[in-house]
Amino acid sequence: MLINFDAGPATLPRTVLEQASEAIRDYNSSGLSILEIPHRGKAFEAILEEANSLVKTLLGLGDDYAVLWLQGGGRLQFSMLPMNFLGADETAGYIESGHWAEEALHNAVLYGHAEVLGSSKEDQYRYIPDWGTIPEHLQYVHLTSNNTIYGTQFFRFPETDVPLVADMSSELFSRKLDYSRFSLIYAVAQKNIGPAGVTLVVVRKSMLEKQKRTLPGILSYKAEADNNSVLNTPPVFAIYCSLLTLRWIHSIGIEAMDRRNQEKADLLYTAIDNSKLFYGVARKEDRSLMNVCFRAHDDSHTQAFLDFARERNITGIKGHRSVGGFRASLYNAIGIEAVQQLVDALHAFEKG
Numbered sequence: 001m002l003i004n005f006d007a008g009p010a011t012l013p014r015t016v017l018e019q020a021s022e023a024i025r026d027y028n029s030s031g032l033s034i035l036e037i038p039h040r041g042k043a044f045e046a047i048l049e050e051a052n053s054l055v056k057t058l059l060g061l062g063d064d065y066a067v068l069w070l071q072g073g074g075r076l077q078f079s080m081l082p083m084n085f086l087g088a089d090e091t092a093g094y095i096e097s098g099h100w101a102e103e104a105l106h107n108a109v110l111y112g113h114a115e116v117l118g119s120s121k122e123d124q125y126r127y128i129p130d131w132g133t134i135p136e137h138l139q140y141v142h143l144t145s146n147n148t149i150y151g152t153q154f155f156r157f158p159e160t161d162v163p164l165v166a167d168m169s170s171e172l173f174s175r176k177l178d179y180s181r182f183s184l185i186y187a188v189a190q191k192n193i194g195p196a197g198v199t200l201v202v203v204r205k206s207m208l209e210k211q212k213r214t215l216p217g218i219l220s221y222k223a224e225a226d227n228n229s230v231l232n233t234p235p236v237f238a239i240y241c242s243l244l245t246l247r248w249i250h251s252i253g254i255e256a257m258d259r260r261n262q263e264k265a266d267l268l269y270t271a272i273d274n275s276k277l278f279y280g281v282a283r284k285e286d287r288s289l290m291n292v293c294f295r296a297h298d299d300s301h302t303q304a305f306l307d308f309a310r311e312r313n314i315t316g317i318k319g320h321r322s323v324g325g326f327r328a329s330l331y332n333a334i335g336i337e338a339v340q341q342l343v344d345a346l347h348a349f350e351k352g
Contacts, residue, residue, distance in 0.1 A: 001313070002313050002314070002315045003313055003314050003315065003334075003338045003341060003342070004315055004316045005314065005315070005316040005317045005327075005328040005329050005330075005334065005338075005342065006315070006316030006329060007148050007170070007191065007291060007316070007320070007327060007329045008148075008170070008188070008190040008191040008196075008329070009190040009195060009196050010190060010191050010192070010316075010329055010331050010333070011331060011333040011334055012194070012195070012241070012245065012333055013244075013245060013248045013332075013333045015244075015248060016194075016241060016244040016245050016248060016333075019244050020034075020237075020240070020241050020244060023240065024237075027043065028043070030043065034236065034237055034240050035236070035237055037236065039230055039233050039234055039236055040230060044236055047236075047239060047240055047243055048069070048228060048229065048230075048239070050243060051067070051069070051239060051242060051243040051246060052067040054243070054246040054247065054250055055067045055200065055202060055246065056202075057250065058173055058246065058249060058250060058254055059173075059179040059185075059202065060178070060179060060180065061179055061180060061202065064204060064205055064206070065202055065203065065204055065205065066202070066203050066204075066205050066208065066221075066225040067200070067201075067202055067229075068200070068201040068202075068203065068221065068224050068225060068229050069198050069199070069200060069201075069229040069234055069235075069239050069242075070198070070199045070200075070201055070224060070229065071197070071198065071199065071234070071235060072199065073188050073199055074100065074167060074169055074186070074188050074199065075103070075107075076199070077104075077167070077186045077199060077201070078103055078104040078106075078107035078108075079107045079110070079111075080219055080221070081104075081108070081140075081142065081165060081184070081186075082107065082108040082110070082111040082112055082114075083111055083212075083213065083215060083219055084210075084211050084212065084213075084215065084219075084220065084221050084222075085139055085140055085163075085207070085210055085211070085212060086108060086111050086112035086113075086139050086140070086212060087112055087139070087212040087213070088111065088112055089112070089113075090112045090113065090139050090212070091112065091113040091114065091115050091135075091137060091138055091139065092108055092112065092113070092114055092115070092138055092139050092140050092141070092142060093114075093115050093116075093117045093131075093134060093135065093138040093140070093141040093142070093162070094108060094114050094115070094116055094117065094141075094142050094143075095116075095117050095118050095119075095129060095131050095141070095142070095143040095144075095158075096116050096118065096119035096120070096121055096129065097118075097119075097120055097125060097128055097129060097143065097144055097147055097152060097154075098125045098144055098147035098148075098149055098150050098152065099125070099147075099149050099150075099322065100144050100147070100148075100149075100167060100169075101142075101143065101144040101147070101167070102121070104142055104144070104167065105142075108142070112139075115135070115138065117131040117132065117134065117141065117158075118130050118131040118132065120152075124150070124323070125147060125149070125150040125152065126150065126152070126281060126282055126283055126286075127152060127282065127283035127285075127286045128152050128153070128154055128155075128283075128286045131158055134158050134159075134160035134162055135162075136161070136162065138162045139162075139163070139210075140162060140163040140164070140165050140183065140184075141158055141160060141162050141163070141164050141165065142165045142166075142167070143157070143158075143164075143165070143166055143167070144166070144167040144169075145157075145166045145167065145168045145171055146168065146169075146170045146171035146288055146290050146291065147288065147291070148169075148170045148191070148288075148290070148291045148320070148327075148329070149291075149293075149320040149322060149323060149327075150281065150282060150293060150323070151280075151281055151282040151287060151288045151291045151292055151293030151294075151327065152282045152283070152286045152287065152288055153171065153286065153287070153288040153289060153290065155285075155286070157181060163183035163184070163204075163207060164181055164182045164183055165182065165183060165184045165185075165186075166182050166184075166185050166186075167186055167187070168185050168186070168187045169186070169187045169188045169191055169192075170187075170191045170192060170290050170291060170329075170331075171192065171288075171289075171290050172185065172187040172192055172193065172200070173192055173193065173246075173249050173254065173257070173332065174192055174257060174258070174261050174289065174290060174331070174332055175254070175257070175258040175261060175289065176254045176255050176258045179202075182202075183203070183204045183207045184201065184202070184203045184204065184207060184221075185200075185201070185202045185203075186199060186200065186201045186202075187199065187200050188200075189238060189242050191290075191329070191331060192290070192331045192332055192333075193242050193245055193246075194238055194239075194241040194242030194244075194245050195237075195238050195241050195242075196238070197235040197237075197238035198234070198235045198238040198239055198242060200242070201221065201224075203221055203225070205225070207221075208221055208222040208225055209222070217231050218231060218232060245333075249332060257332055260332075260336065261289045261290070261330060261332070262289060263336060264289075264330045264334065264336055264339045265287070265288075265289040265290075265292065265330055267336070267339050267340065267343060268292050268328060268330070268339055268342065268343060269287060269292065271343040271346050271347065272292070272294045272346070275346060275350060276297075276350065277296055277297060277298070277301055277349070277350050278294050278295065278296055278297070278326075278346065279294060279295060279297060280292075280293070280294050281293040281294060281295060281323075281325065289330065290329060290330055290331060291327055291328075291329050291330070292327065292328045292329075292330060293319060293323070293325065293326070293327045294325060294326050294327075294328075295319075295324070295325035295326065296325070296326075301349075302324070302325065302326070304349075305326070305345075305346075305349050306318055306326075308345065308348075308349050309342070309345050309349075312341065312345050314341065314342055314345055316328075316329070317342070328342060
């Protein structure tokens with residue numbers, strides 16, 4: 001069996017794969033596959049109800065938040081956010097900490113004004129930028145809490161009364177935070193929640209009343225919330241697999257998951273820091289617990305180590321095509337044993 005460190009679609013817990021496989025054959029002894037159940041039937045209503053409840057429980061949020069399961073990935077959220085909450089003559093603030101944060105910024109200016117509060121672009125996004133004092137006139141502040149391509153992560157957040165919005169695609173449910181500080185959180189499933197095909201949005205209900213323009217229902221957070229995410233046919237199987245993953249996370253607990261993820265990251269970063277052949281890319285105080293990005297001092301070692309790792313059943317560590325090098329994604333479903341095998345491979349390669 002391969003050890004998959006890919007950034008997404010990523011490794012899922014073994015128990016989730018087993019339960020999903022059984023549900024494809026026969027969901028809950030219903031005589032129907034999970035792929036066949038009606039999206040407006042009682043079986044799927046129960047799936048949504050449990051999934052929504054687990055999301056709020058795991059994030060420590062109450063009934064003042066709505067949970068939505070949408071399609072279109074992060075790219076749709078880049079546009080849907082300003083469509084709903086940014087008027088043509090209004091301004092939103094964006095913290096530019098990586099490629100996806102920059103994409104979100106570029107989409108915002110199609111609907112209103114966007115102010116860059118801080119950027120690390122000039123240093124190839126190797127660190128989380130400072131954002132200074134948040135102007136009170138902003139409609140919201142957007143940030144990407146974990147940057148998969150560059151291996152950086154926010155460990156502090158702006159203190160402001162302006163609504164705070166976070167793209168948490170590659171880290172949601174991986175650590176304990178005060179999630180009530182955010183007015184809207186979104187995360188594509190295929191990194192830390194479930195399979196590709198669904199995007200989780202958690203939004204403060206009071207925010208839903210701030211919609212700035214008339215929109216088709218499919219592009220309106222309020223309309224989606226009013227219809228419990230079934231305004232159109234939702235991706236039933238992807239949501240069901242996400243529910244299975246949420247159950248698995250809940251069985252472990254967010255605090256324990258946080259400790260486990262810190263342990264995994266410490267193990268790999270220590271090996272890289274002590275290596276003579278490899279070095280970490282991101283500034284140490286901003287290094288991501290989810291995406292460990294590193295490079296070889298000698299470029300000739302890059303492909304050589306990829307091949308060396310693959311011979312040891314380790315895959316998915318090639319860096320993003322825009323930056324090269326290596327990237328090991330340590331999402332929740334990656335165990336400490338898998339990280340140890342990667343560390344052992346690093347040591348073995350270095351010894352020659």
